[in-house]
Amino acid sequence: MDENTQMYFENLNSEDKNIQYDAYTNIMEATNEQVDWAYDVWDQLKEDLTHPDHHRRSRAAQFLASLSKSDPSRIILEDFPAVWEVTKDPKFVTARHSLQAIWKVGLAGPKQKKMVVDHLVDRFRNCEDEKNYTLIRSDIIQGLRHLYDEVEDDEIEQKAMELVDTVEDSKYRKKYLGKWRKK
Template sequence: MNPTIRQNLDDIHGPDKAAQNRAYEAVIAATDSSVEWAYDVWDEVVTDLRHKDNHVRAIAAQLLCNLAKSDPEVRITSDFPALLNVTRDERFVTARHCLQSLWKVGVAGPPQQKIWREGVVLRFTECRTEKNWSLIRYDILQSMRNVYDVTPDDGIRTAAQELIDSETDDKYRKKYAKPWKDV
């Protein structure tokens, strides 16, 4: 693994917030395309999903979503429950960063898309009692649209429409339909 990547991962755990932010930007940029070192850091990133610092949890969630494209062993399918758990984080900003990155798992391949789809549908149905449930639902429908835009699967569009239709409040149904209005 590149020593710069190792330093960035170390900086993510450090006390210097400016260094942490620089490191976050660097690892996210580095993982915008497939990388050979994914498994060198995989277990560490999965462990960080439960880190005491919510910034580290958020970064780990986003990084793991980015690493899904570099996962020929399809490890993400067994680690997806831990990733989905971050969408329930006590700090909503952390949960939301994870939710907004989940779509990257859904475009990594058919098995990844299957586990992603099951996960986001579950989150949509279970989040109604949570404080920010309407934002969670909106982010899920946007995630589904992002995956649909990359892999135009009518099953995703149909599942999204079913979730939208399950909302009984017209105000929220209209809000949830926005990402899908031009399909």
């Protein structure tokens, strides 16, 4: 791991929120591409998924999702349940940030893509009892859209449309469909 990246990970623990945010954005930007240091931080991030600090849980889930494309050993297939659990965090903002990033796991390969899509579809179908379920559904549809835009798998679009068709409230159906308008 290069010195800058190492510094960014150290800066996540800074008392200064601006330094933390700068570190977070730089790490997220770096993980948009494949990196060779994923396994240098993987175990610590996995531990942080259950850390008492909700910021650490959120960042860990987001980083692991984004680092999945840099995981040739496909460890994410085993660790996914722990990452997915953060999408149901008691702290809604933590859950939401994790859910908004989880689609990135699907960029790591066909098995990872299927796993993510299956989990998102199941969650969409079964989240009506959750608080803020319309936001959760919106994030799921948006995540499916992001994944589709990256991998161009028509099956993802088909599943998203099937989910939207199950929504009875026309206001939300229209909102979800809006995420799939052609760009």
